[in-house]
Amino acid sequence: MSHCQCVPLDSMGMSTPDAPSSLPPDAATSPAAPTVLTVERFSHLVERIYDAALDPALWSACLDEIREELGGNYVSLIVRHVTEDDPGLIVSVASDHGPIDPSTVGIAASPFTDVPIGQLVTESDLMSPAEWKASAYYREWCAPHDVCHVMAANLGTRAGSVYGFRVTRPESWRPFSPLRIETARRLLPHLRQALDAYLSVNRDRKLSLLYGRAMAQLMVGAVVLDERGKVVECNAAASGILGLHDGLRLAGEQLEATYANDNRKLQQLIRNALARSNSAQAELTEAMSVSRPSGQQSWGLVVQAVSPDEWTEGKHRPSVAVFVRDTEGKAHPPIRLTQQLFQLTPAETALAIQLANGLSLEEAAEALNIRRNTARAHLRSIFSKTGVRRQTELVRLFLNSVAWLGSTPE
Incomplete structure (x- = not known):
């Protein structure tokens, strides 16, 4: 059984240990070194690495499999190194020893921090056994955590980020064998590429979240349909509108209008957009209004085809976007933002917001x-x-201001 945790780097003892053992081979109790690494096993490890790039929650399980393959008692991925202002962060996995005491100190003095990017080293590549065991880093950090032998590398991404990769063994085990060192070396390019992919995917996710939040704050609902016309995603504003059951609703996985005439037109617009999304023609955008049983102002809808690309031919591909605006919903821009924009007092701001609504x-x-x-x-x-x-000019000024981007829909 293995243990894993993700904790601040200065409080985790699992990332930069180092040192060779002077024990004779027959006294060592490390896991038996494999004579060969099969293609199947290596491919499995690479697959786990790229799975973790898409789902950060899988990094711990991925590192644990690497730990088992390399015969280590700990494996760590240093996300951020310790600085004076930052305690750092690592993802770390351990064998049956359990998580390391979070009172760890001295990790910032690791000699592996300055290892050249992409180069894999062991502690014996940096200093002699006597120098290693005499170092403050070994005495204050490694030895208390049962760490002696170390493989270490620093991985640089295209975005300029640097991650630390560390594998350790206790003094009672043999040093890492040439085969395990070579295995680690061959995994490094895949780890680097997976980290590149993770950073890219995470950036896209954050941008999507940012844009989606901006649309919701402007009270624009967005419903995304796949190639079958099934709803695959709604932003917060759209979920609120559909939750009213006032002219628009979700029926199973389908977007529908309450009234039959409106629904026939809506479904036709969706079919038109789906037909266009599956062709090489220009994007199609159409609009309609949807009556509301409550008697309030009709919803305004825009139905737009989403252009496909050659790499998204699988199922559940975003194919149609339906935008709906809550024209009667009220929003409340943060008073602080409104005051900063227009230099108003709190009382004046409160009045201006009421008029804008x-x-x-x-x-x-x-x-x-x-x-x-x-x-x-x-x-x-x-x-x-x-x-x-x-007063009409004031309302227009407020409605067109950026203050609403900080609002919370009512």
Whole structure:
């Protein structure tokens, strides 16, 4: 059974141990060194590495398999090195010894931090056994954690990030065999490429999250359909609109309109977009309005085909995007942002937000529990600070401002 944990680097003793053993081979109790690494086994390890690139939760299991193959008691992937301002971060796995005491100190003094990018070394490549065991790093960090032998490499990504890869053994085990050193060396390019892929995928995820959040804050719902017309994703604004069951709904995995006439038109637009998404023609964008049983203003929908690419021919490919705007929903931009943009007082900001949400001056005064004369005084001050002359201009100014990008839909 193995143990794994992901903890701050300065509180984890599992990342940069080092040192050769002087024990004779017959006294060593390390795992028996394999005579050959099969293609099947190596391919399995590489597969696990690339799986982890797509799902960070799999890194621990991946590193544990590498630990078993290389015969180590610990394997670590250093995400961030220790600095004066950063305790660092590593993903670490251990054998039956269990997690290392989180009171570890001295890890920043590791001699492996400055190993050239892409080069695999052992502790004996850097210093003699006597020098190694006399070093403060060995005495204060390695020995207390049953670490003596070390393989270490630093991996550089295309984005400029540097990750540390460490495999360790205790003093009672033999040093790493040439075969295991060569196995580790052959895994390094795959680890580096997997980290490149992870950084790229994670960047795309963060950008998608950012764009999706911006759309939701502007009260634009987005529903994504696959090549079968099935809903595969909705942003927060769309989920809120569909949850109202007021003109639009999810029926199983299908997007439907409540009224039959609206639904026939919606399904036709979706079929048109699907037909276009499967062709090399230009993107198709069509629009319609959807009546609401509540009697409120109709939803405005835009249905757009999503252009395919040659590498996304599998199932559940995003094929159609349906955008819907909540024209009557209210949002509340952060007061601090609004004040910073227009140099308004808190009271003036509160009034301006109420007006932007469609209330008259009298209704806004009542909602804020202030006198009408006070509201008029605030409005005159708002006009002076924003440079507008009419209430309609003020509403347009606020609705078009970036303050709404910090809002929370109601």
